[in-house]
Amino acid sequence: MSTSGLKAIAPVPKASDFLDIVLSKTQRKTPTVIHKNFKISRIRNFYMRKVKFTQDSFDEKLGAILEEFPIIDDLHPFLSSLLNVLYDKNHYKLALGQLRTARHLIDQVAKDYVRLLKFGDSLYRCKQLKRAALGRMATIMKRQNEALEFLEEVRKHLSRLPAIDPTARTLLICGYPNVGKSSFLNKVTRADVDVQPYAFTTKSLFVGHLDYRYMRWQVIDTPGILDHPLEEMNNIEMQSITALAHLKACVLYFMDLSEQCGYSVEAQCQLFHAIKPLFANKPTVLVLNKVDVARLDDLAPERRAMVDEIINAEGVRHVQVSCYTDEGVTVLKTTACDALLEHRVDMKLKGNKVNGILNRLHVAQPKPRDDVIRAPFIPDAIKERKKYDQNDPERRRLERDVEAEEGGAGVYNINLKKSYLLENDEWKNDVMPEIMDGKNIADFIDPDILEKLDALEREEEKLEAEGFYDSESDMFDSDDEREAVAAKSAREKKLISQSTKKAMKNRAALPRTAGLRTLSELTSEMTKAGLDPSRIQERAEILAKVAGAKRKRQREEDEAQMDVDEDAEMGDGGEDEWMDVDGEEAPRLKKAKANSGAVAAKGARHPRSNRQLAGMRDEAQASKAVKLRNLGQRERNMQARAGESDRAIKTKMPKHLFAGKRKMGKTDRR
Amino acid sequence: MRVEKCYFCSKSVYPGHGSAFVRNDAKVFRFCSSKCNKNFKMKRNPRKVRWTKAFRKAAGKEMTVDSTIEFEKRRNVPVRYNRELVETTVKAMKRIAEIKQKREHAFWKNRMAVAREKLKAHRKRKLEKTSVKLVQPITPQAEKVKEKIKVAVKTRSALVAGEGRSMGMEID
Numbered sequence: 001m002s003t004s005g006l007k008a009i010a011p012v013p014k015a016s017d018f019l020d021i022v023l024s025k026t027q028r029k030t031p032t033v034i035h036k037n038f039k040i041s042r043i044r045n046f047y048m049r050k051v052k053f054t055q056d057s058f059d060e061k062l063g064a065i066l067e068e069f070p071i072i073d074d075l076h077p078f079l080s081s082l083l084n085v086l087y088d089k090n091h092y093k094l095a096l097g098q099l100r101t102a103r104h105l106i107d108q109v110a111k112d113y114v115r116l117l118k119f120g121d122s123l124y125r126c127k128q129l130k131r132a133a134l135g136r137m138a139t140i141m142k143r144q145n146e147a148l149e150f151l152e153e154v155r156k157h158l159s160r161l162p163a164i165d166p167t168a169r170t171l172l173i174c175g176y177p178n179v180g181k182s183s184f185l186n187k188v189t190r191a192d193v194d195v196q197p198y199a200f201t202t203k204s205l206f207v208g209h210l211d212y213r214y215m216r217w218q219v220i221d222t223p224g225i226l227d228h229p230l231e232e233m234n235n236i237e238m239q240s241i242t243a244l245a246h247l248k249a250c251v252l253y254f255m256d257l258s259e260q261c262g263y264s265v266e267a268q269c270q271l272f273h274a275i276k277p278l279f280a281n282k283p284t285v286l287v288l289n290k291v292d293v294a295r296l297d298d299l300a301p302e303r304r305a306m307v308d309e310i311i312n313a314e315g316v317r318h319v320q321v322s323c324y325t326d327e328g329v330t331v332l333k334t335t336a337c338d339a340l341l342e343h344r345v346d347m348k349l350k351g352n353k354v355n356g357i358l359n360r361l362h363v364a365q366p367k368p369r370d371d372v373i374r375a376p377f378i379p380d381a382i383k384e385r386k387k388y389d390q391n392d393p394e395r396r397r398l399e400r401d402v403e404a405e406e407g408g409a410g411v412y413n414i415n416l417k418k419s420y421l422l423e424n425d426e427w428k429n430d431v432m433p434e435i436m437d438g439k440n441i442a443d444f445i446d447p448d449i450l451e452k453l454d455a456l457e458r459e460e461e462k463l464e465a466e467g468f469y470d471s472e473s474d475m476f477d478s479d480d481e482r483e484a485v486a487a488k489s490a491r492e493k494k495l496i497s498q499s500t501k502k503a504m505k506n507r508a509a510l511p512r513t514a515g516l517r518t519l520s521e522l523t524s525e526m527t528k529a530g531l532d533p534s535r536i537q538e539r540a541e542i543l544a545k546v547a548g549a550k551r552k553r554q555r556e557e558d559e560a561q562m563d564v565d566e567d568a569e570m571g572d573g574g575e576d577e578w579m580d581v582d583g584e585e586a587p588r589l590k591k592a593k594a595n596s597g598a599v600a601a602k603g604a605r606h607p608r609s610n611r612q613l614a615g616m617r618d619e620a621q622a623s624k625a626v627k628l629r630n631l632g633q634r635e636r637n638m639q640a641r642a643g644e645s646d647r648a649i650k651t652k653m654p655k656h657l658f659a660g661k662r663k664m665g666k667t668d669r670r
Numbered sequence: 671m672r673v674e675k676c677y678f679c680s681k682s683v684y685p686g687h688g689s690a691f692v693r694n695d696a697k698v699f700r701f702c703s704s705k706c707n708k709n710f711k712m713k714r715n716p717r718k719v720r721w722t723k724a725f726r727k728a729a730g731k732e733m734t735v736d737s738t739i740e741f742e743k744r745r746n747v748p749v750r751y752n753r754e755l756v757e758t759t760v761k762a763m764k765r766i767a768e769i770k771q772k773r774e775h776a777f778w779k780n781r782m783a784v785a786r787e788k789l790k791a792h793r794k795r796k797l798e799k800t801s802v803k804l805v806q807p808i809t810p811q812a813e814k815v816k817e818k819i820k821v822a823v824k825t826r827s828a829l830v831a832g833e834g835r836s837m838g839m840e841i842d
Contacts, residue, residue: 422752423750432756433760437763437767439673443743444741446745446749446759447749449741449755449759486797487796528816530818530819530821
């Protein structure tokens with residue numbers, strides 16, 4: 001509901017619909033299964049429940065309707081009289097009263113039949129009682145059809161009433177039909193009311209809103225009023241009368257001097273006098289509309305007199321307006337609004353509430369502290385300055401004029417530095433440096449910088465004199481130099497010794513041939529010592545021969561299985577050197593050895609015992625041992641490990657595992 | 671145009687470089703790089719982060735109190751432009767920079783003096799420990815003249831390849 005104070009009302013169903021709703025509700029929401037051989041108490045309960053439920057539903061729904069419809073007497077007098085005008089207060093009250101009675105009657109019916117049901121002795125009897133109860137309730141409701149329909153109509157109309165706030169600032173437009181009231185409303189607000197040449201185009205109140213002085217104003221357009229006594233006024237006119245009577249608003253009485261509305265000026269003035277009592281205590285504005293056609297000054301004197309009578313006698317304001325040409329519309333608006341504001345302020349001042357506020361208001365006036373006059377300072381040059389007049393030929397030259405002379409806006413660049421006030425005018429167009437050597441020059445600018453710099457220089461001299469900047473510890477002594485050199489060489493030696501120490505860690509301290517001696521060495525040393533080595537020599541030769549024969553046999557065996565590669569290293573050359581028997585066995589093959597550094601005997605290829613078969617019983621066991629060894633080695637070989645202690649990882653971070661996107665999935669873990 | 675100081679590391683931020691963060695209380699934090707910015711967002715205290723100037727100053731590694739530093743300070747009162755003043759200011763800036771550098775060097779040297787003493791002492795000790803004291807070399811004995819003497823054959827010992835440790839022979 002848009003009219004303030006009236007809330008939205010739920011739709012009121014017709015009597016038949018009402019019945020349908022309630023009865024179907026009963027059927028749905030109560031148990032439906034009953035049989036004649038149930039216990040009698042159960043049967044009674046069943047039917048009592050139905051009756052009671054129906055009664056409750058009726059109660060509820062009727063109660064809701066009665067609650068929602070407003071009580072006319074409790075509303076604002078404007079609304080109540082408006083409702084009276086529109087719907088006839090008595091009829092409305094009667095309708096609601098009827099519903100109330102119906103509710104009461106239904107309650108009685110239910111009470112009676114429940115009492116009767118308590119003594120029902122069979123299913124059939126109970127059922128009949130229930131039927132009777134429900135039937136009576138239905139009849140009662142059917143009789144309320146008219147009331148329900150009336151209330152539904154009222155509800156529909158109420159929901160479409162315009163939202164009129166009886167307490168807000170309002171401008172009320174009234175007058176004869178067709179004088180231009182609705183046109184004015186359309187002009188001044190955003191309302192879009194029908195404007196037609198026939199009378200009673202506006203058949204009800206219309207509201208528009210306007211803003212003036214940061215406040216919201218309601219403008220209410222009323223249907224036209226004809227000049228006949230109150231009793232003869234029809235419904236439509238009564239609405240305007242109601243509005244006029246009850247709303248505290250500024251009244252805009254529209255008059256049409258051109259008589260285009262079809263009513264004469266005299267008639268309009270008469271009407272004004274007739275409804276004057278309604279304007280008591282309201283600021284009134286006489287609006288003379290359609291001045292594009294007829295002006296007040298052009299009126300005939302008698303009519304003029306009549307109008308003047310209204311204007312002067314009652315202290316009524318008047319405005320001449322033409323809604324067609326928009327002349328005076330704004331003036332009218334401001335006059336009306338101001339008049340209303342004044343009136344409202346007056347009312348408030350006269351009322352009692354003001355005192356409560358005035359008590360709390362205190363306007364503080366500052367007291368002068370002393371006799372000193374503190375006037376605003378205005379330089380004399382400004383006081384004597386001539387006011388700039390565009391048409392004066394001797395006006396002063398502005399920047400705009402300069403710009404125009406030099407070629408216009410796009411061509412001329414304003415030199416803002418032109419009017420700088422500097423000590424020396426040559427500096428005006430200087431570009432000041434801002435940054436130097438990573439420092440801001442603005443941080444160093446100081447009018448006293450020279451003094452400060454002098455102080456600094458003096459300080460500097462003092463420091464130098466003291467010897468602050470001398471550095472004895474800087475002198476590099478001869479002692480220091482020697483020490484430095486010695487330290488350096490010591491460091492180098494240390495490094496070398498450390499590296500050799502590490503290198504020698506895993507090496508035998510002496511080579512295998514350290515204690516070996518050739519026969520010639522032995523004999524020469526012995527001779528030098530004065531001993532006779534002949535026996536030793538003989539024995540050595542014998543041994544050498546034996547060893548040589550054995551070796552020859554071995555060599556012949558090996559040759560059968562020897563690879564081609566091994567041809568290159570004939571170990572016999574080495575053996576020759578080792579057992580140098582004065583070069584007698586020279587024609588042995590003396591080929592270049594693969595590794596000439598080793599003096600070790602190449603007889604190591606044929607050791608005396610075969611370690612691999614040494615502990616085996618027989619061939620079967622030996623082959624089993626070989627198999628087991630291979631089995632154990634297989635795992636390591638698959639991992640390309642040299643042996644069981646080989647834990648080397650050639651690539652710590654293979655790229656394919658540690659870089660790149662995955663085809664599917666996340667790369668959170670690598 | 672101003673060369674600002676990075677809030678975190680106190681480096682100079684030239685125009686067009688770095689970023690700035692304005693807090694709700696209208697305090698502006700300028701950064702030279704995203705490194706400083708990220709450190710700031712991590713709520714690190716520049717006075718505890720070793721490579722920043724703030725740490726160095728707080729830890730006494732840089733000169734903090736000196737008259738040359740008072741020349742450079744942000745002035746909020748504008749001075750009317752005066753060409754001569756700007757000229758003298760530019761010259762003064764150069765001189766001040768020289769002096770400041772000298773003083774900073776002196777400060778540094780003073781700081782390092784302690785370390786230098788330590789270094790010298792360390793070197794001395796090291797040398798004493800490791801250096802070989804050169805003594806008068808031992809003169810080798812005059813080579814004996816070996817005479818050949820005839821000795822009767824005594825035992826027949828089968829001398830096979832020895833251990834190799836001793837050059838001298840065992841004579842039974």
